[in-house]
Amino acid sequence: MIRDPKDLKRYEANxxxxxxxxxxxxxxxxxxxxxxxxxxxxxxxxLFGGPVWARIIHPFLGVLMxxxxxxxxxxxxxLNKMTPADHEWLSKAKNMVDGNDHDMPEQGKYNGGQKxxxxxxxICMLLMTVSGILIWRAYFGFDITLxxxxxxxxxxxxxxxxxxxxxxxxxxxxxxxxxxxxxxxxVTRAWAKQHHxxxxxxxxxx
Amino acid sequence: xALQSLDIKQRSAxxxxxxxxxxxxxxxxxxxxxxxxxxKACQVACSEWNDIRDEVGNCHGVYDNPMDLSxxxxxxxxxxxxxxxxxxxxxxRKDGCMHCSDPGCLKACPSxxxxxxxxxxxxxFHQENCIGCGYCVTGCPFNVPRISQKDSKAYKCTLCxxxxxxxxxxxxxxxxxxxxxxFGSKEDMKDYASKRITDLKERGYxxxxxxxxxxxxxxHVMYVLHHADKPDLYAxxxxxxxxxxxxxxxxxxxxxxATLALAGIALGSLFxxxxxxxxEVSKEIEDEIEAEDKEAAK
Numbered sequence: 001m002i003r004d005p006k007d008l009k010r011y012e013a014n015x016x017x018x019x020x021x022x023x024x025x026x027x028x029x030x031x032x033x034x035x036x037x038x039x040x041x042x043x044x045x046x047l048f049g050g051p052v053w054a055r056i057i058h059p060f061l062g063v064l065m066x067x068x069x070x071x072x073x074x075x076x077x078x079l080n081k082m083t084p085a086d087h088e089w090l091s092k093a094k095n096m097v098d099g100n101d102h103d104m105p106e107q108g109k110y111n112g113g114q115k116x117x118x119x120x121x122x123i124c125m126l127l128m129t130v131s132g133i134l135i136w137r138a139y140f141g142f143d144i145t146l147x148x149x150x151x152x153x154x155x156x157x158x159x160x161x162x163x164x165x166x167x168x169x170x171x172x173x174x175x176x177x178x179x180x181x182x183x184x185x186x187v188t189r190a191w192a193k194q195h196h197x198x199x200x201x202x203x204x205x206x
Numbered sequence: 207x208a209l210q211s212l213d214i215k216q217r218s219a220x221x222x223x224x225x226x227x228x229x230x231x232x233x234x235x236x237x238x239x240x241x242x243x244x245x246k247a248c249q250v251a252c253s254e255w256n257d258i259r260d261e262v263g264n265c266h267g268v269y270d271n272p273m274d275l276s277x278x279x280x281x282x283x284x285x286x287x288x289x290x291x292x293x294x295x296x297x298x299r300k301d302g303c304m305h306c307s308d309p310g311c312l313k314a315c316p317s318x319x320x321x322x323x324x325x326x327x328x329x330x331f332h333q334e335n336c337i338g339c340g341y342c343v344t345g346c347p348f349n350v351p352r353i354s355q356k357d358s359k360a361y362k363c364t365l366c367x368x369x370x371x372x373x374x375x376x377x378x379x380x381x382x383x384x385x386x387x388x389f390g391s392k393e394d395m396k397d398y399a400s401k402r403i404t405d406l407k408e409r410g411y412x413x414x415x416x417x418x419x420x421x422x423x424x425x426h427v428m429y430v431l432h433h434a435d436k437p438d439l440y441a442x443x444x445x446x447x448x449x450x451x452x453x454x455x456x457x458x459x460x461x462x463x464a465t466l467a468l469a470g471i472a473l474g475s476l477f478x479x480x481x482x483x484x485x486e487v488s489k490e491i492e493d494e495i496e497a498e499d500k501e502a503a504k
Contacts, residue, residue, distance in 0.1 A: 147343075148453055152455055193491050193495065
C-alpha cells in the first residue's frame with residue numbers, strides 16, 4: 001500500500017513479514033527466557049501455559065528465530081557493510097542522541113548505528129543458537145563443561161540482545177515516520193532526505 | 207519428595223529468606239567404604255522403599271549393575287580394582303547424592319521450590335515443581351541428578367527424607383548387613399568415623415580419613431576412605447569438589463546486575479524521549495520537498 005504515490009518504498013512485503021517473524025519469536029523468547037533468567041521474572045511462564053510448557057516451547061521458538069533471522073541476514077548483510085562515513089557518523093552519534101542531527105554525515109539506506117546494531121544482533125544470534133543447542137537437554141547431551149559454558153553464554157548474550165532490541169525499538173519510536181516502513185513498507189521523501197540522504201538520492205535520482 | 211514435617215533452610219529460585227526460627231540437628235549418612243562387601247542390599251532397599259524399579263539391563267562383565275545412576279536408580283555401587291601397597295584392592299563405593307551444604311543443583315535451579323534444602327541438611331527434589339530443564343545436572347559437582355525419560359523430571363537420592371522425618375534411618379542404612387552405612391547426627395557420624403579411621407590406621411592404612419569436602423561446605427553423606435589422600439581411586443570421587451566457577455558466574459551477581467542494566471535502558475529511553483523530544487522530520491526539508499513538487503507541477 002502506498003499512501004502517497006510519491007512515498008518511497010523501503011521494505012518489500014516479504015522483508016516485512018520476515019522481520020515480524022523474527023520480532024514475534026524474539027518477544028516470546030525474551031519473555032520465556034527471562035522467566036528462567038531470574039526468579040523475579042518466573043511468573044512470566046504463566047503466559048506460556050505454565051513453567052513446564054515454557055521450558056518445552058522456548059527452544060523451538062529459538063529454532064524459528066534462528067532460521068528466520070538467517071533470512072534477514074542474507075537479505076540485508078550487503079547493505080550493512082561499514083564505510084568511512086559510518087565511522088564518522090558513529091563518532092558524532094552523541095550529537096544525534098542530544099537531538100542535534102544537522103551536521104551528521106550523509107547516510108545510505110542504513111546509518112552507522114543501524115549497521116552496528118545489525119552486526120551486534122547477528123553475533124548475538126549466533127551465540128544464542130550455538131549455546132542454546134548446548135543446553136537443550138531434551139535432545140542433546142554435551143560434555144558438562146560445554147553445557148556450563150553454554151549456560152553462561154546463553155544468559156549473557158540473551159541479556160545483551162534484549163538490551164539491543166530495546167534500543168532498536170526505542171530508535172524506531174523516537175525517529176518519527178520510521179515505524180511505517182516496517183508496517184506497510186513506505187516512508188515519506190522528507191523522512192528519507194533527512195535521515196538517509198544517500199539512499200534518498202539513489203532512489204529518487206536527485 | 208518434600209515433607210512439611212521437615213523445616214526448610216533454602217529453596218531454589220527464591221530470593222527471600224526461608225523461615226529460620228526452628229533449628230534442627232544436622233544429620234548425616236556415613237558410608238564406611240572399608241566395611242562394604244558390595245552386596246547391593248542398599249540398592250535393593252532403595253528401590254523397595256522408594257517404589258522405583260529400574261529396567262533390567264545387561265551384564266557388562268563387571269559387578270556394577272546397573273552401570274550408572276538413573277531416574278530409577280538413586281544409588282549404585284561402583285567397583286574399582288586398584289593396586290595399593292603392592293596389594294590388589296577391591297574398592298566399592300556406594301554412589302549417590304552427597305547432600306552438599308552448598309548444593310550446586312539448588313543454586314542452578316530456575317524453578318521456585320523445585321529443590322529444597324532442609325535445615326537437617328537433606329537436599330530434596332520436589333518433582334511437582336520441576337520443569338525438566340536439567341540445570342540441576344549442570345550445577346551438580348558430583349554428576350548425580352538424572353532426568354527421567356518418561357516424565358522429564360529430575361530425580362536423585364532423597365536421603366529418605368520421608369523416613370528421616372519420622373525418625374527412621376534411610377532405607378539403605380537400615381538394610382546394610384555389615385554396618386557400613388551409618389546414620390545419625392552429623393556430629394555423631396564424625397565421631398564414629400574418627401574411631402573407624404583410628405582403627406584403619408592401626409591396620410596399616412596410614413592415609414585413612416573422612417571425606418566431607420570443604421569446597422561444597424561439607425556434605426551430609428560422608429565416606430570413610432582407606433586412601434583419603436586419593437579419593438579419585440574410588441571410581442572418580444572428586445578430590446576437591448566445588449560448584450563450577452562457570453555456574454557461579456551464571457547464577458551469581460551478574461543476573462541482578464543485568465536486570466538493572468535492562469531496566470536502565472528502558473527508563474533511559476523514556477526519559478530521553480521526554481527530555482530531548484522526538485526526532486521529527488524538519489520543517490525545512492518538508493518545505494523543500496513541497497517546493498520541488500510545485501516546481502514539477504508547473
